[in-house]
Each structure stands twice: as C-alpha cells, then as structure tokens.
Amino acid sequence: MDPVERPEWTPHGAGTEFASFVSPGVAGAAAYSQAPVATHKPPGPEQLAEGILQGNRALLARAITLVESNAPKHRAQADELLRLVTPRSGGSIRIGISGPPGVGKSTFIDAWGCKLVEWGHKVAVLAVDPSSSLNRGSILGDKTRMEALVRLENAFIRPSPSGGALGGVARKTRETMFLCEAAGFDIVLVETVGVGQSETSVRSMTDLFLLLQLAGSGDDLQGIKKGIMEIADLIAITKADGDNRQRAGLARATLHSAVLGLQSYTKGWKTPVLTCSSVNGDGLESIWNEIRAFQDHTRSNGVFAARRAEQTREWVWSMAQESLLDAFNRSPRIAETWERTQSALAGGEISAPQALAAVLSAFRYPDDTP
Numbered sequence: 001m002d003p004v005e006r007p008e009w010t011p012h013g014a015g016t017e018f019a020s021f022v023s024p025g026v027a028g029a030a031a032y033s034q035a036p037v038a039t040h041k042p043p044g045p046e047q048l049a050e051g052i053l054q055g056n057r058a059l060l061a062r063a064i065t066l067v068e069s070n071a072p073k074h075r076a077q078a079d080e081l082l083r084l085v086t087p088r089s090g091g092s093i094r095i096g097i098s099g100p101p102g103v104g105k106s107t108f109i110d111a112w113g114c115k116l117v118e119w120g121h122k123v124a125v126l127a128v129d130p131s132s133s134l135n136r137g138s139i140l141g142d143k144t145r146m147e148a149l150v151r152l153e154n155a156f157i158r159p160s161p162s163g164g165a166l167g168g169v170a171r172k173t174r175e176t177m178f179l180c181e182a183a184g185f186d187i188v189l190v191e192t193v194g195v196g197q198s199e200t201s202v203r204s205m206t207d208l209f210l211l212l213q214l215a216g217s218g219d220d221l222q223g224i225k226k227g228i229m230e231i232a233d234l235i236a237i238t239k240a241d242g243d244n245r246q247r248a249g250l251a252r253a254t255l256h257s258a259v260l261g262l263q264s265y266t267k268g269w270k271t272p273v274l275t276c277s278s279v280n281g282d283g284l285e286s287i288w289n290e291i292r293a294f295q296d297h298t299r300s301n302g303v304f305a306a307r308r309a310e311q312t313r314e315w316v317w318s319m320a321q322e323s324l325l326d327a328f329n330r331s332p333r334i335a336e337t338w339e340r341t342q343s344a345l346a347g348g349e350i351s352a353p354q355a356l357a358a359v360l361s362a363f364r365y366p367d368d369t370p
Contacts (some may be wrong), residue, residue, distance in 0.1 A: 048155035096202035099212030215251035
C-alpha cells in the first residue's frame with residue numbers, strides 16, 4: 001500500500017490522531033479534454049413574438065428585457081418585435097395606480113389583482129421602482145410584496161427601474177404594455193413610483209387613473225389642491241378596516257366635496273370616491289364596478305378611442321425625444337465640442353448661453369451618431 005500523504009500544513013510531530021490526508025489523484029487526468037460548453041443563441045424578434053402570442057411568460061419577460069435595453073445593438077430588434085406584436089395589442093384596459101408613500105399600493109394590487117383573476121381576467125402588473133440618483137440601481141421589491149398574486153397562473157408581475165425618468169413611470173412602460181396585451185392580458189395595471197403634483201406621465205399612457213389615498217394622515221387635505229387630484233378618474237381610500245374605518249369614511253366625505261369643485265378630466269364623468277380594505281376585501285368589487293361603468297361611458301361618447309389615439313401620439317413624441325437625447329449624448333462631435341467649451345466656460349471667457357449655442361451647432365442628427 002502506498003504511504004499516506006499528509007498536507008503540507010500538517011503540524012510537526014502529528015501522529016495518527018491527525019486525520020487529514022491527501023488522496024492520490026487519477027493518473028493522466030490532465031489529458032482528458034473538456035467538451036466545449038454549449039452556447040444558446042438568444043431568441044430573435046420573430047421567436048419572441050411567436051412566444052408572446054402563445055402566452056409564453058418566459059419569452060414575454062425576455063422580450064421586455066430587450067425593449068428596456070439601452071444598448072444600440074438591441075434597438076432595431078426591439079423595434080421589429082413591436083412591429084410584429086402591434087396588431088395583437090390594444091385589447092386591454094390600461095389602469096394607472098398612484099398614491100402617497102405608505103398608502104399600500106402593492107398590498108392593494110395584490111388583493112385586488114387576485115380578485116380580478118378570480119373573476120376570470122388575466123392581469124399584468126408593471127411596477128415601477130425608483131432608481132438611485134447615485135448609481136442608477138433599484139431594489140425592485142414590489143414583486144415580493146405581492147405574495148398571493150405572483151403565484152397565480154393568470155397574473156404576470158414585472159418590476160422595472162424608473163431609470164431617472166420623470167412622471168412616476170419607467171422609460172419603456174408603453175412598450176411593455178403593448179407586449180403584455182399581445183400576450184393576452186386584458187387588464188394592465190401600472191403602479192407608479194409614488195405621487196406628486198408633477199408625477200402625471202402615467203395619465204398620458206393609460207385609459208383610467210386610479211388614485212389611492214390615506215385617511216387621517218393629512219393626505220386627504222390634498223384634495224383641496226389641484227395637481228394630481230384633477231386627473232384622477234377614480235379615488236379610493238385604502239385601509240378602511242378596524243379602527244380606521246370611521247376615519248376612512250370622513251376622508252371620503254372630504255375628498256368627495258373637493259372633487260365636486262374640480263373640473264373633470266374625463267368628459268361627462270364625475271370622479272367617484274370610494275373606500276376599500278386590502279385585508280378583508282371590502283370595496284374591491286365596487287372599484288371594479290366603477291371601472292366597468294367608466295369603460296361603458298368612455299366607449300359610448302368616443303372618449304376611449306380619442307384617448308387611445310392621443311396615447312399613440314404621445315408615444316411617438318416620447319420616442320422622438322428619447323432618440324434625439326440619446327443621439328446627442330452619444331455624438332463624438334458633441335463630446336469634442338463640449339470638451340473644448342468647458343475650459344472657456346469655467347474661465348469666464350464665454351457665457352452659458354454661448355456654450356449652449358456652440359454645443360447645439362455641433363449637433364447633426366443622424367449624421368454623426370455612432
């Protein structure tokens with residue numbers, strides 16, 4: 001028998017009680033050739049579109065990743081994918097959901113979404129998470145807070161970073177909605193980053209805007225102001241259960257009075273104010289009944305079709321702005337001009353408007369884009 005080899009770090013004088021030893025290797029092991037690792041080519045636009053139309057959730061997720069990509073090499077593929085699925089999109093009701101911090105947006109969507117699936121609908125949730133202003137990172141934790149909804153076969157939850165985009169939505173929320181609609185989801189919920197007087201971009205890309213409010217925290221006083229309140233089609237006071245039920249009722253009355261003094265955003269529609277509870281389910285069905293009534297109202301008076309047309313126009317202008325800004329930031333000519341201009345600007349030789357004029361005069365779209 002070959003003598004047992006000891007590791008080089010064995011203590012001096014160690015006896016048989018030191019159990020560590022080195023097993024002999026296999027002779028000629030280095031001669032074995034390792035088989036090449038198989039690589040899989042990522043699916044192209046045609047394969048992604050086919051999977052989406054068949055309801056393949058994995059390919060839907062990959063398609064969303066493609067359209068969210070900032071890489072120039074992915075842009076043409078994303079455009080082709082959207083072209084392929086557009087004829088099958090547009091069949092959902094698009095609902096924007098916003099509210100102040102702590103109002104329970106994710107908890108509400110979890111409970112309400114489960115009810116919608118129970119009533120026979122397919123629900124897609126696009127949850128927008130704020131991005132760090134320092135490193136652009138996002139936690140993307142909304143999916144973990146929707147524990148019940150995420151388990152349902154007819155529900156799809158996609159958290160996305162805001163990426164610095166203003167208005168409470170992500171840069172590619174419109175494109176993601178189109179993909180979800182093509183996959184057969186008839187209700188698309190867009191949960192915004194938060195709420196503010198300027199976070200209203202979700203209004204321009206949805207059919208109905210649902211505003212969630214808290215009772216007893218001072219947020220109900222915002223009803224006296226305009227801003228985001230005047231663009232809401234439906235207002236729901238959350239957490240109307242237990243000891244908070246009475247406060248919710250008082251908040252509802254306050255907001256209802258405030259809404260009466262505002263001009264309605266949707267022609268011929270008076271914004272209802274309801275109360276609901278994500279814990280016991282009270283009021284969730286009433287919210288859906290109001291939304292169905294809103295659908296009937298807007299379809300009958302032509303507002304729904306006009307709003308969809310406006311959404312498409314807004315999408316075109318949004319893409320134009322994004323394309324121009326991207327080309328501007330990537331332009332070598334702009335980079336060179338700015339490098340020369342900065343020193344003159346810092347030294348006080350030229351003014352800020354003069355520096356701007358120099359930079360803009362160097363921009364040629366699309367001649368100098370990489």
